[in-house]
Amino acid sequence: xxxxxxxxxxxxxxxxxxxxxxxxxxxxxxxxxxxxxxxxxxxxxxxxxxxxxxxxxxxxxxxxxxxxxxxxxxxxxxxxxxxxxxxxxxxxxxxxxxxxxxxxxxxxxxxxxxxxxxxxxxxxxxxxxxxxxxxxxxxxxxxxxxxxxxxxxxxxxxxxxxxxxxxxxxxxxxxxxxxxxxxxxxxxxxxxxxxxxxxxxxxxxxxxxxxxxxxxxxxxxxxxxxxxxxxxxxxxxxxxxxxxxxxxxxxxxxxxxxxxxxxxxxxxxxxxxxxxxxxxxxxxxxxxxxxxxxxxxxxxxxxxxxxxxxxxxxxxxxxxxxxxxxxxxxxxxxxxxxxxxxxxxxxxxxxxxxxxxxxxxxxxxxxxxxxxxxxxxxxxxxxxxxxxxxxxxxxxxxxxxxxxxxxxxxxxxxxxxxxxxxxxxxxxxxxxxxxxxxxxxxxxxxxxxxxxxxxxxxx
Ligand code: FCB
Numbered sequence: 001x002x003x004x005x006x007x008x009x010x011x012x013x014x015x016x017x018x019x020x021x022x023x024x025x026x027x028x029x030x031x032x033x034x035x036x037x038x039x040x041x042x043x044x045x046x047x048x049x050x051x052x053x054x055x056x057x058x059x060x061x062x063x064x065x066x067x068x069x070x071x072x073x074x075x076x077x078x079x080x081x082x083x084x085x086x087x088x089x090x091x092x093x094x095x096x097x098x099x100x101x102x103x104x105x106x107x108x109x110x111x112x113x114x115x116x117x118x119x120x121x122x123x124x125x126x127x128x129x130x131x132x133x134x135x136x137x138x139x140x141x142x143x144x145x146x147x148x149x150x151x152x153x154x155x156x157x158x159x160x161x162x163x164x165x166x167x168x169x170x171x172x173x174x175x176x177x178x179x180x181x182x183x184x185x186x187x188x189x190x191x192x193x194x195x196x197x198x199x200x201x202x203x204x205x206x207x208x209x210x211x212x213x214x215x216x217x218x219x220x221x222x223x224x225x226x227x228x229x230x231x232x233x234x235x236x237x238x239x240x241x242x243x244x245x246x247x248x249x250x251x252x253x254x255x256x257x258x259x260x261x262x263x264x265x266x267x268x269x270x271x272x273x274x275x276x277x278x279x280x281x282x283x284x285x286x287x288x289x290x291x292x293x294x295x296x297x298x299x300x301x302x303x304x305x306x307x308x309x310x311x312x313x314x315x316x317x318x319x320x321x322x323x324x325x326x327x328x329x330x331x332x333x334x335x336x337x338x339x340x341x342x343x344x345x346x347x348x349x350x351x352x353x354x355x356x357x358x359x360x361x362x363x364x365x366x367x368x369x370x371x372x373x374x375x376x377x378x379x380x381x382x383x384x385x386x387x388x389x390x391x392x393x394x395x396x397x398x399x400x401x402x403x404x405x406x407x408x409x410x411x412x413x414x415x416x417x418x419x420x421x422x423x424x425x426x427x428x429x430x431x432x433x434x435x436x437x438x439x440x441x442x443x444x445x446x447x448x449x450x451x452x453x454x455x456x457x458x459x
Pocket of ligand 1: 018021170300
């Protein structure tokens with residue numbers, strides 16, 4: 001029998017976006033070049049040669065976008081600020097027009113009673129800093145502090161929820177090790193020093209944000225998908241240890257006071273990316289800086305990955321007994337990611353009981369399906385509704401397990417520029433017609449409106 005299951009009172013139903021993926025206006029009003037501007041303008045890097053030059057044109061259409069959020073009834077909105085829009089050269093001169101843009105945005109959100117959650121860094125580093133070494137060098141962490149100071153002094157009285165970094169593991173690996181994201185390097189050693197400087201900049205930023213934004217709640221968002229083990233074999237367990245070590249424990253352990261995991265350091269030495277267990281980029285006190293207490297952990301959850309001893313690229317990392325032809329079934333999204341809702345419950349429960357953050361938020365979760373308007377103009381994205389419903393139910397199971405989950409931000413408010421995939425992947429609750437920039441609510445947005453109003457799901 002179907003049952004109505006309620007979420008805790010005050011649960012924050014939200015939507016999430018990121019500056020480079022939606023704003024456009026890449027060189028307007030004094031904005032500096034970012035590493036994503038440079039990367040997308042380099043031929044061959046992005047599917048179909050797409051760029052974020054105009055994206056959803058949110059820079060000019062932000063009022064309409066807030067109106068849409070208000071119509072859906074969201075309680076909170078997670079956005080990111082663009083560092084090169086505010087400090088075009090990364091440090092030094094402040095671009096007042098950039099600050100004004102975010103000030104207007106935040107004021108309008110508050111006016112509509114939507115709580116802003118601001119991410120300071122969602123991957124769009126100023127290109128000038130990249131030319132000085134990017135996240136490989138310590139001076140970028142120092143520059144991040146300057147940027148954090150400018151933006152939190154400007155908005156700290158009104159914004160009370162801050163996220164320092166979005167997915168530092170994805171930034172470091174996809175950007176510095178695998179080369180799929182800006183700045184496109186393929187160097188494991190560089191990705192390790194990048195990861196350290198990302199974490200260090202987080203540790204330095206937290207007390208500064210507390211100073212500039214009294215009573216602020218501060219966290220960091222990690223990409224944590226469920227990692228399963230393909231078989232009971234020792235080799236597959238070993239594969240799991242290695243990949244979860246490099247992608248999860250390498251970040252979470254130092255953030256929660258345990259330092260860098262010794263087994264991962266040994267793996268990296270074996271791979272030749274470190275000479276010995278002395279990490280040359282770690283200075284005295286860095287680890288205590290990184291372990292600064294925070295108020296919440298943001299979790300970005302999409303899918304399950306299976307660890308196996310045989311080397312297969314991630315997108316083809318099929319669970320045992322799943323054949324290629326079965327992938328087109330309804331439990332695979334167009335990103336090639338498996339729909340695995342129970343993984344969200346497991347991830348939230350594991351993170352809470354392993355690291356004990358005071359609170360958690362799902363800061364991203366969603367799916368890519370390209371359902372377009374039918375002849376009658378209606379977008380029947382039933383698969384997205386199904387995905388969200390199952391993931392909301394999994395969140396509720398985590399809450400029932402005792403996890404202090406404060407809210408859920410659907411990725412994403414609207415279709416947008418999906419990094420190396422360009423516009424080919426559509427994650428939005430709202431359809432974007434990229435030729436006219438017209439916005440159209442998908443059925444999932446209308447369904448979400450009802451969930452928010454009821455604060456419950458029916459299963
Ligand atoms: C996450 C990113 C976000 C979006 C989703 C699909 O890793 O944080 O910007 O691209 O994936």
